Amino acid sequence: MNKRYDVSQQALDLQKLRFDQDLRDHDIDMILNRRQCMAATLQIIERNFPELLSLNLCNNKLYWLDGLSDIVEKAPQVKILNLSKNELRTSTELDKLKGLKLEELWLEGNPLCSAFPDQSAYVSAIQDCFPKLLRLVSAYLCSPPLFLTYATPTAPKPCGSHHRDSLSSLLLHRYYLIYDYGDRQGLLDAYHDEACFSLTIPFNPEDPDPNSLEEYFKDNRNIKKHKDPFLRMQLLKHTKYDIVNCISILPKTQHDFNSYVVDLCVQTEMMLCFSVNGLFKEVEGKSQGSVRAFTRTFILTSGTNSSLCIVNDEMIVRNASPKETQSAFSIPMLPPSSSYVPDQEQQGTAQPFSTQSEEQNLNWKKWEFTNGNFHLICKNNFCYVLLPKMGSWKNIY
Secondary structure, three states: HHHHHOOOOEEEEEOHHOHHHHHHHOOOOOOOOHHHHHHHHHHHHHHHHOOOOOOOOOOOOOOOOOOOHHHHHHOOOEEEEEEEOOOOOOOHHHHOOOOOOOOEOOOOOOHHHHOOHHHHHHHHHHHHHOOOOEEEEEEOOOOOOOEEEEEEEOOOOOOOOHHHHHHHHHHHHHHHHHHHOOHHHHHHHHHEEEEEEEEEOOOOOOOOHHHHHHHHHEEEEEEEEEEHHHHHHOOOEEOOOHHHOOOOHHOOOEEEEEEEEEEEEEOOOOOEEEEEEEEEEEEEOOOOEEEEEEEEEEEEEEOHHOOOEEEEEEEEEEEOOHHHHHHHHOOOOOOOOOOOOOHHHHOOOOOOOOEEOOOOOOOOOEEEEEOOOOOEEEOOEEEEEEEEEOOOOOHHH
């Protein structure tokens, strides 16, 4: 299994294990529905990969999880589990894994996804099994959707780690879904009217190909390079329209959500400041396929109707190192459709999340919004959205 293990991501990819050529060459028939086969697999994981965080069991025709239930003891630290494209028919199979503290679960392609009367019942059943779940990828009633859920467990204080992680993850996922797959003009509602944005490319004398970033050069506000105060001010994008016009002409991208490292700087009842480091690749143009590393710092504050809006956005972009390039997109991602552009009526009037404090907790408003293309509910400190097609910021935020 060593060749299937990614040390940098602490991830083990066991999809289609029965058809592994090495196993077939040794006449080993590894059918994970057989309890003894799953037990042997978990023993190997316990012995050789004690630090395992992500396990991919996609496409193994699993219809029960009795054998996998021992994972709670053998690999209790697993946070990401991919069970997509199997034969699981009921959520009772997931009950057998209740001891896992999963943060991300993939279930698309399983019959259980359509075994519930509505989305709310479906999500509640999954949340009962894994109350700390931050992300759920599945197909429910329509295809091909992107179904994301974010649990927001009540924290004793607004700065509690669970609340911090889920809120920043929620903001980042929704921002970059539009940034990558939608019309970036749809990000206007994410920014305050008088927001500021700057883009910086750090100078790296060891970069073998600095000119590959030339499409970013004209907006580069590296203050170590530009000493003219007038030019510095000119390169600072001011107002949300200038910001969105600027980012709309930057190269088309796909971000690796699994590469994100988020650092919370400040959080109060009225303000949130955090930075994110991660990787993305360009998907169009002469640098198509090039992997970049970025750092982005957001400052958000409460806007109208108690919504969160970005008041300051600083982005730093550089070429990824060989090690970063190798690790990028090592965990498969499910991309949403980018072919949909909503009309004015479909964009609706869904309101952003509340930042009002209730009993010293930063809770969100309870609301529900539906149109012909998606269904979104936010209630009881739990938010989920069914997105078969991409729309604007208001559609999903």
